[in-house]
Amino acid sequence: MSLLAILVLVGVAAQPAAASVSLVVNVVQEPGDYEARFPDVVQLDDGRLMAVWHRATAHQNAVGVIQLSFGSSDGRTWSTPAAALARPSTMAGVDTRDPKLGKMNDGSVVLTFFTPGGKVYYSVWKPGWTRFTDPVQLTAPGINGGMYSHGSALALADNETQVDQVLIPVYTTGTTGGAHFIRATWRATLSPRLLVSGSTKIITNDNPVGRRYTEPSFVQIGSTVVAVVRAEQNGGGSPAIVARWNPYTATPAFTYQSFTGVLANSHHLLKTSDGQVLFTYGDKAQTNRPTVGMMISSPTANWVKGKVLPIYNSGHADQANPSSVEITPGTYLTLGYNAKPKSQSPTGGSLWGIETHSADYS
Template identity: 55%
Template sequence: MNSRRLWAALVAVVVAAMAVGVNPAPAAAVTQLMKLYQEPGDYEARFPDILKLADGRLMAVWHKAKSHQGDPGTVQLSYGTANGTSWSAPVPALAHPSLMAGKDMRDPKLGKMNDGAVVMTFFVPGDGVYSSVWKPGWTRFDDPEKLVVAGIPGSVPAQHASVLALPDQGGSVNQVLIAVYNNTGAWFVRATWRPVTAPRLLAADAFQLAANAPAANGFTHTYTEPSFVQIDGTVVAVVRHELNNGSVSNGAPAKVLKWNPYTFAGPQSYYDVQDLPVQASSHHLLVTQDKKVLFTFGDKAVSLRPTQGILIDSPLAPWPTTGLRKVLIYNSGSGDQANPSSVEVSSGRFLTLAYNAKPKSTVEGGGASPNGGSLWIMQSYASEY
C-alpha cells in the first residue's frame, strides 16, 4: 500500500471512531427483567411497592386478593438481591397476620426511616390507615397500629403513598409526613416517628393539599392519591385529579405542589402549585441519585390506563408543561393496572413493579392470560427518558 492509500485508510478509521463517539448506540428499550411472582388459583398480585434497604437488598410488598376490591386482601413480602434479579419466596408481611384476618389490607407502601427501619402503611376501607414496622435483622413486620389523625373532616382517610421521613434539621428530629385522602380531598399529616414507643407514628396535625369542589362548568373536581418526595429542603408532591369522580376522561391535569417542610405554617406556605398536563392516576415518585424525579403513573389519557414514565430533570423548578416525553413502561392489556413503584438499583438503572390482573388461562387472548395474577419487574434506563 502506497503512502497516499495508507493515509486515506487511517483517516477513515479516525472518522469512524469519531462518529461512534458523537453518535453513541441508542439506549436499550424498556424490558421485562423477570416475573417476580405469580399468585396461585384465583388470587391476584396488585398495588406493589418496592424499596432499597440500608444493607443494599430490595424489599417488595403487594396486595394479594381475588379481586380489585370487595374481597379480603393480605400483604405479601419478598426480599430481592441488590440488582433485583433474584427474589425470596413470598410470605405474609405481618409476623401475626391473623390480627388483620378478614380485612382488606389495601395499597401497602414502604417508607424507610432515617435509622434504617421501614414503616409499611396500608388502609382498610371504611376503617382507616394502619402502620407496621420492620427493623434490620427482622424477617416480618410487627403488629399494626391504627393511625389516629385529628383535624381531617369527612370520611375515614385512606392512603396511597409511603411515609416520608424528613432528614433531621435543627430542632426538627424524627419528623415524618403521611399522605392521605378522603371524600374531602387530598391531605398530608405531620407526625413524629418513635422507634420504641407506641404509637410509632404520633400524628400532630393535618393540612389539605387540594380540596374537592364543584366547578362553574358543572364538573366535580376530585383530588386523591397524593404522593411526595423530598429533594434538599423541599417536598415535591403530586396529587391525582379527576372530573366527576373519574367519569370524565379528559381535562383532569395532575396537580404538583412544593413546600419547605421545616418552615411550613399552613396552606399559604405552598410556594408552588401547578397543573401538569398529564392525566396521572395511581402514580409514584422516585428521587434519582442525581436528584431528578422519575414520575411513573397510570395514564388515563390512554385506553386501559397503561403505566407511563416521565423523568423530570429539574423537579424543584416549575415542571415543564410542553414537550414532556412519556415512555411506555408496561401495558398488561387489562383495565386493572398501573399503581407502579420504582427503585434505582444503580446509577440510571431503574426497576419498576407492574402487575397483570387478567384472569388465568392456558392461552393468551379473550381478556385472559397464562400470566394472570403475576407481578413483573420492568427495567429501564435514564437515557430512555
Template identity: 30%
Template sequence: MVVAQAAPGHVAYFPSAVLLADGRVLVAWREGEGHVRSGGRLVMAESSDGGESWSEPRVVVDGRWDDRDPMVVQLRGGDVLLSWFQIDWGVRPYECPGVLVARSEDGGTTWGDPVVVESRMVAETDEEWHGFRAGHVVAHGQILELPDGDLLAPIYGVFPGDACHSASVVRSTDGGRTWPAAGEIVLGRKPDREYLEPVLTLLPGGQVVALLRTDDEAELVRSDDNGFTWTDPEPSGLHASSSDTLTLSDGAVLVAYGDVSGQFNPGRPTVATVVADPLGRWDQDPRYVVLDAGQDTLDQANPAVVELPGDRLLIISYDIFTREIVGEVVPREQLNTVRGTTVGRHP
C-alpha cells in the same frame, strides 16, 4: 421480570418497593380475589441481586378486613415502615377502619403491632358517600422522612358533609410511633374537585412536592418549610393516576404512573418519565417508557420505582391477566432517549 405470581384464586395488585441500605430490594403488594370488594392480604418478596431473582412470597398482613395499598419505606436509622389501609366490605355503607403503620427493626423480616394514622376526616356519622361511610380516610403514597427527622404520611378521604375527596398529610414527630390528627395539614380540598392518592417527593434543595391525582390532570403542591405550609394546587402536565416518585442521585425525579391521557391506549398503561427540573412543571420533558399488559384495561399501573446501582431504574407494576407482579430494569439513558416505547406482554 416476574417478581411473583399470586396464590391460586387470587390476583396480585398495587406493588410498592424500596432499596434497603443492605442492597436488597423489598417489594410489598396486595393479593385478593379482585380489585375491590374482596378480602385482601399483604405479601412481600425481596431480591439481593438487583431483581435477577426473588425470594418466595410471604404473607405479612392478613387481617379481618380487606388490607390494601401497602407502602414500604426505610428510615435513615434503619427501621422499615409498612403503611396500608383497610376496607370492611361486609357492612353498608362500607367502612374504612383506618390507615395503619407497622414497624420492622430487622429489615422487613418481622413486624410490630400497627399504629393508627389519625385524621380530622374520621368522624362518627351515619352519612353515606357513594356507598362508603362519610368521614373515612385511606392512603396510597409512601411515608416521607424529612431532613429534621419528622415523618409525613400522605392520606386522602372525605370530610363529613363534603362531596369530594380531600388530600392531606399527617406529621409524626416521634419516628412514626404516633400520628396525631393535630399534625394533619390539608393539601387539596375543594367542593367540586377530587384530590386523591397524594405522593410525596423530597427534592435536593429541601422542597417537598406532593403530586395529587384528580379527575383529569394531576396537580402539584409544594412546601418550603418541611410540610407546615403548602402552595395552592397547580397543574402538573401529567394525566397521572396511582403514581410513585423517586428523587434520583442526580436530583432529577423519576415518576411512574397510570397514564389516563389515551396517548398509548384507551386503558391505563404504566408510564415512566424522568423530570429533569422538578421545580417546574413535570411534563417539560415527556419521554416515556411503558410497562403495559397489552390489553385495554383500566386495572393497571400503581407502579413502584427503585434506583439500582449502575444508573439503572427498576419499575414494577402488575399484570391482572397473568396474576403477576412484574418489573422492568431500564437503563437511565433509555428514559432520556426513548419516547412511547411499549413493553407489551400480551399482543
C-alpha cells in the same frame, strides 16, 4: 418459555417501548385466581430490595392479604413470598389495601395501608427482622370520617431542632375532603412509633365543583417537599396537580401547578441519585391506563412534560399502580402486574420487574 414469548403474552411487545426497556424478572405468579396488585418496592440500607403487594382475587370486594418478599440488590432474585405481618391474625378477614413502604432515616421501614370504610394503618419493620409489627390505626386532629392512603410515608431530612419528622400522605372523600398529610415524629423504640402532632390539607375537593383530589405522593428535594396529587373531574381524567412547600415551616405556603396534558393515576415518585425525579404513573389518557414514565429534571421548578416512556401494558383494564427503585445509578426497576385471568393469559397473576435506564427518558 423465552422472554420474547412472555412479552407477547403480557402485551408489552405491542408498545413502542425503547429497546432497552425490558421485562427482567417475575417476582411472583400468584396461584389460582389470586393476583399481585398495588405493589410497592423500596431499597433497604443493606442494598436488598423489599416489595409488598395486595394478594386478592379482585380489585375490591374481596379480602386481600399483604404479601412480602425480599429481593437481591439487582432485583433479579426474590425470596418466597409470605404474609407481611408477623401476626396476620391481627387483620384476619379484613381487606388490607394499597400497601406502601417508607424508609425511615435509621433504616427502618414503615408500611402503610387502608381498609374499606376509610381506616389507615401502619406497621414497622426493622433491620434484621423478617416481618412487620401488629398494625396501629392512624388518626389525626382535623381529619374526620373516612381516610385513605396511597403514597408512602416520607421521612424528612433532619433540620436543626426538627428531627425524625415524618409526613404521611392521605386523602378524604366528599365535597369537604381532599388531599392531606399527617405529621408525626418517628420514635424507633417507643410506642406509638409514629407520634402524630397534626394534619394539614394540601388541596380541597370541589375546587372547582366536581373535582376530586386523591392519592397524594411525596418526595423531598432539598428544603422542598414536592407532591403529585391525582385529580379527576366528575369521574373523568383531569391533569395531575403538582404541589410544593417548605415542610419545616409551621404554616406551609403551598404553590400549585396543573400538570397540563398529564392524566396521571396511581403514580409513584422516585428521587434519583442525580437529584431528578422518576415519575411513573397509570396514563388515563390511554386505553386501559398502561404504566408510563417521565423524568423530571428540575422537580422544584415548574414541571414540563417531557418524553413519556411506555413501561408496561398488560392489556387489562385494571393495571398501573407502579413503584420504582434505582438499582444502580441510572438504572431503574419498576413493578407492574398482570391481572388477567389465567384463562386469558398464562402469565395472569404475575408481578413483573421492568428495567429502564436514564437514557430511555431523554
